[in-house]
Amino acid sequence: MEELFDGLLNDHLGFVVWAALAFVILLILLAKFAWKPIMGAISERERSIEDALLKAEAAKEEMARLTNENEQLLKQARAERDLILSEARKLKDQIVNEAKTQANVEGARMIEQARLEINSQKAIALADVKNQVAALSVEIAEKLLRKELADQKAQDEMVADLLREVKIS
Amino acid sequence: MDFRHILNSKKTLLSVILGVFFTLTTCKTFAIQGEGSTTEAKNAEQEAFNPTTAILEHIGDSHYWHVGGETSIALPVILFTDKGTEFFSASEFHHGHEAHQGKYYTYKLVEEKIRVVNAAGEVDKEASKHIYDFSITKNVVALWIAGILLLVIFMSVAAAYRKRVGKAPKGLQSLVEPVIMFVRDEIARPNIGYRYERYMPILLTIFFFIWINNLLGLVPIFPGGANVTGNILMTFVLSFIVMLVVNFSANKYYWKHIFMPPVPVWLYPIMIPVELIGVISRPFALMIRLYANISAGHIIVLSLIALIFIFKTLFIAPVSIAFVLFMDVLELLVAFLQAFIFTMLTALFIGTAVEEHHH
Numbered sequence: 001m002e003e004l005f006d007g008l009l010n011d012h013l014g015f016v017v018w019a020a021l022a023f024v025i026l027l028i029l030l031a032k033f034a035w036k037p038i039m040g041a042i043s044e045r046e047r048s049i050e051d052a053l054l055k056a057e058a059a060k061e062e063m064a065r066l067t068n069e070n071e072q073l074l075k076q077a078r079a080e081r082d083l084i085l086s087e088a089r090k091l092k093d094q095i096v097n098e099a100k101t102q103a104n105v106e107g108a109r110m111i112e113q114a115r116l117e118i119n120s121q122k123a124i125a126l127a128d129v130k131n132q133v134a135a136l137s138v139e140i141a142e143k144l145l146r147k148e149l150a151d152q153k154a155q156d157e158m159v160a161d162l163l164r165e166v167k168i169s
Numbered sequence: 170m171d172f173r174h175i176l177n178s179k180k181t182l183l184s185v186i187l188g189v190f191f192t193l194t195t196c197k198t199f200a201i202q203g204e205g206s207t208t209e210a211k212n213a214e215q216e217a218f219n220p221t222t223a224i225l226e227h228i229g230d231s232h233y234w235h236v237g238g239e240t241s242i243a244l245p246v247i248l249f250t251d252k253g254t255e256f257f258s259a260s261e262f263h264h265g266h267e268a269h270q271g272k273y274y275t276y277k278l279v280e281e282k283i284r285v286v287n288a289a290g291e292v293d294k295e296a297s298k299h300i301y302d303f304s305i306t307k308n309v310v311a312l313w314i315a316g317i318l319l320l321v322i323f324m325s326v327a328a329a330y331r332k333r334v335g336k337a338p339k340g341l342q343s344l345v346e347p348v349i350m351f352v353r354d355e356i357a358r359p360n361i362g363y364r365y366e367r368y369m370p371i372l373l374t375i376f377f378f379i380w381i382n383n384l385l386g387l388v389p390i391f392p393g394g395a396n397v398t399g400n401i402l403m404t405f406v407l408s409f410i411v412m413l414v415v416n417f418s419a420n421k422y423y424w425k426h427i428f429m430p431p432v433p434v435w436l437y438p439i440m441i442p443v444e445l446i447g448v449i450s451r452p453f454a455l456m457i458r459l460y461a462n463i464s465a466g467h468i469i470v471l472s473l474i475a476l477i478f479i480f481k482t483l484f485i486a487p488v489s490i491a492f493v494l495f496m497d498v499l500e501l502l503v504a505f506l507q508a509f510i511f512t513m514l515t516a517l518f519i520g521t522a523v524e525e526h527h528h
Contacts (some may be wrong), residue, residue, distance in 0.1 A: 014303035031370035034323035
């Protein structure tokens with residue numbers, strides 16, 4: 001056993017020291033000049049990628065929101081248009097109806113007026129005709145009477161008739 | 170610091186390759202000069218092949234880095250003795266054949282270990298106890314290569330991150346990022362919780378350090394081939410650091426669980442030592458696991474290669490190569506898996522240490 005460990009330190013301490021020194025120096029140099037910038041750059045890039053992904057997600061959401069909003073607006077506009085159209089139609093119907101009623105009323109009035117006019121004209125015409133008939137009658141009667149009453153006897157008979165008539169009544 | 174241009178420029182890459190090539194060729198001539206006479210080499214060839222020694226030599230640490238053929242790079246030897254510091258090249262040892270007369274003692278390589286020898290050439294055990302071997306060995310150089318590779322790779326990646334803020338990763342950056350994300354999302358976050366960010370540097374460093382060393386260990390030629398993560402001293406250092414990190418980041422609930430576990434008081438003499446052993450045994454298991462897995466892989470691959478030399482026939486080579494190829498592919502997986510498991514368990518231990526209990 002003693003033989004095995006004989007001179008162990010003498011032979012091997014040197015390598016242990018060299019190895020430890022080399023490894024520690026390597027560790028310090030790599031940590032300072034390699035791992036720090038590399039890990040920094042990697043995590044920086046990861047952060048920026050994550051950031052970009054988040055931004056893309058947000059943009060997508062924003063896009064969806066905008067599309068939704070647009071759709072909503074479109075729907076609203078359509079509804080408004082429909083409303084306006086239906087209102088216009090209603091208004092038109094109303095106006096047409098009103099016009100119709102007014103026209104009917106006016107027509108009726110004019111017809112009535114015409115009727116009245118016709119009636120009055122008719123009455124005037126009738127009166128005129130009556131007058132003429134009366135005048136003609138009177139003329140005829142006068143002529144008849146003149147002819148009838150050309151002699152005295154006829155005149156007396158006539159008067160007697162008339163008197164009779166008066167008595168009766 | 171920006172290293173991007175180093176990886177991006179073909180011209181630099183070419184010059185690096187050429188530089189390595191010329192270094193190797195100069196080393197070769199140097200090594201051949203140092204190798205000694207041809208008869209000696211012949212003798213070595215005629216020596217019976219011992220697979221155990223050969224394999225253990227390959228997975229062990231060395232003062233030389235064998236690059237191929239008879240070429241090996243002699244690495245510097247640094248010794249802290251009780252009389253002062255010694256500094257010379259390992260080529261002085263001539264692969265253990267000769268002793269080197271230093272400033273204070275005479276040294277010799279005995280089974281890759283430096284020992285003090287007396288005038289008669291015998292090992293002086295008492296004097297050997299006064300020297301501490303701080304040599305830049307093969308594993309130390311491999312460690313540095315891995316470290317420089319990691320620094321170049323990750324600083325260029327960091328520069329790419331700074332340059333391309335907020336953009337998709339590109340090139341090397343896109344190769345590395347999934348692995349970093351894997352460590353963060355599969356290892357750190359689930360095990361540590363929301364405080365994971367503090368521990369990312371240590372976890373990432375451990376993960377990539379183990380992984381790249383495992384992979385370099387699988388490369389059979391220079392500058393790979395060193396068995397850094399299959400070295401128990403290296404895994405000891407790693408798990409010791411993990412133990413320090415875990416225990417220094419532990420909160421009061423963790424310590425309460427150790428020193429005042431929710432059991433009857435008369436069980437405390439048993440429970441407290443058990444819990445304290447747990448503090449040590451968890452990093453200890455980390456150390457053994459990584460060491461054993463990586464060493465085992467190397468040993469299997471080397472054993473399969475050794476078959477060729479044991480049977481002394483070239484006809485076994487296709488079989489060996491096929492199996493080695495299979496093992497290497499498996500080891501590629503193991504290289505990642507062991508890095509993952511080590512980091513995962515580290516994160517788990519940190520997680521239990523920083524966990525908050527709401528009773």
